[in-house]
Amino acid sequence: MPHRDHPRGTDNVLLDLGIEDAEELSAKAALALKFNELIDQRGLSQTEASAITGMTQPKVSQIRRYKLQNISLERLMQALVSLDQHVEIVVQPARREHMPGITVAA
Incomplete structure (x- = not known):
C-alpha cells in the first residue's frame, strides 16, 4: 500500500475543516x-443563571446547548465575570510554535 502524505493539522479542528470564523467559534x-x-x-437553573448574568433565559439556554452563533465573545466573558470569574486577555507576538490567532484557556 503506497504511503500518502497527509497535511499536518493544527490544534483547532474547526480551522482544519475550513470553517469560517473557526478561531472565534473555538474561543466561544x-x-x-x-x-x-x-x-x-x-446547581443553577437557567432562570437563576439569567438573573445572575443579566442575560435572558433563552440566551442562557443557547449557551447551555452550545448554540453560539448569536452570542458575542464579549457577552460570554461578561457572563463569566458575573459568575465571579477573572477573564484575562493577553496579546503577544506570534512565535513559530504559536501561529497568529486566538486561543482561550479556561
Missing part, C-alpha cells in the same frame, strides 16, 4: 464550556 466554545461547568457546579 471554550468560554461556553466554562460557563456550563460553573452553572452545573453551582
Whole structure:
C-alpha cells in the first residue's frame, strides 16, 4: 500500500475543516464550556443563571446547548465575570510554535 502524505493539522479542528470564523467559534466554545461547568457546579437553573448574568433565559439556554452563533465573545466573558470569574486577555507576538490567532484557556 503506497504511503500518502497527509497535511499536518493544527490544534483547532474547526480551522482544519475550513470553517469560517473557526478561531472565534473555538474561543466561544471554550468560554461556553466554562460557563456550563460553573452553572452545573453551582446547581443553577437557567432562570437563576439569567438573573445572575443579566442575560435572558433563552440566551442562557443557547449557551447551555452550545448554540453560539448569536452570542458575542464579549457577552460570554461578561457572563463569566458575573459568575465571579477573572477573564484575562493577553496579546503577544506570534512565535513559530504559536501561529497568529486566538486561543482561550479556561
